[in-house]
Amino acid sequence: MTDFLPHPAPLGLIKLTGKISDYKVVRESASFVFTKNDQSKLGVVAIAASLVGMGGQAISMASNTTSMEENADHIQFKLNDKILKGWLWRSPFRDGDEVEVAAEWQTDHYEIFGVTRPNDKTIALYPHCSRSISLHIKNAIKWWLIISIGLQIGISILFGTNGWQELRDFWVGAIDQGGGWFVAGITVFIAIAIWSMTKQWMPFAKLAEKVFTTLDLPNPRNIDLVKSSRNQRKNQDNVEFGSMYFRY
Numbered sequence: 001m002t003d004f005l006p007h008p009a010p011l012g013l014i015k016l017t018g019k020i021s022d023y024k025v026v027r028e029s030a031s032f033v034f035t036k037n038d039q040s041k042l043g044v045v046a047i048a049a050s051l052v053g054m055g056g057q058a059i060s061m062a063s064n065t066t067s068m069e070e071n072a073d074h075i076q077f078k079l080n081d082k083i084l085k086g087w088l089w090r091s092p093f094r095d096g097d098e099v100e101v102a103a104e105w106q107t108d109h110y111e112i113f114g115v116t117r118p119n120d121k122t123i124a125l126y127p128h129c130s131r132s133i134s135l136h137i138k139n140a141i142k143w144w145l146i147i148s149i150g151l152q153i154g155i156s157i158l159f160g161t162n163g164w165q166e167l168r169d170f171w172v173g174a175i176d177q178g179g180g181w182f183v184a185g186i187t188v189f190i191a192i193a194i195w196s197m198t199k200q201w202m203p204f205a206k207l208a209e210k211v212f213t214t215l216d217l218p219n220p221r222n223i224d225l226v227k228s229s230r231n232q233r234k235n236q237d238n239v240e241f242g243s244m245y246f247r248y
Helices: 040-050 055-062 133-158 164-176 179-214
Strands: 012-032 072-081 082-088 098-106 109-115 121-124
Touching: 012 082, 082 098, 098 179, 109 179, 121 179, 133 179
Parallel strands: 082 109
Antiparallel strands: 012 072, 012 098, 072 082, 098 109, 109 121
């Protein structure tokens, strides 16, 4: 039975600092993105996620498009005798690490939404959190333009146009014969798919920005952890670095 988790929307995030002790981690599965009514969207949104460069999101869904559950790390540890628990997409931390944590007090523990290890700028967040709101939107628009323009160029090459004049003549003729409606329809379909994906992931962009702000990261409204992690891979990093945990 699928374990559906509500989209997190913490109102009282605070920053906790200290050394990790009594660290425990279990790899478990749950539905972080989709609700009980979302199964029909799963395939379309997975395709859209792969199109716009959301690698970890696409991988986790494309592995089984009939399931809404994804794997993530549920962690628990102590920080200065405070008990902390929560979900991280992948936790690279261990006992003895000096960390900063964005967390919110619950009934009997602090709920974790993001953890950073400042000495090497490693950061891990709640699943699907990696970009601030504005960059989440810009990323979607960028890939919609790239895919739409690429589609038109691909069609032009397929029909053997050579040079700007032939390209212009081809599209004028295609529009006159009604072929332009086909391309327009495909472009609109891509826009709808990417818009659906963007809306579906917006709660995670909002949470990511709250975590960045709570952890006092520079320019929290302009952070893209996927981008900032490029060229920062270290020998101890596994294949999930850059998609499920990052460096800022």
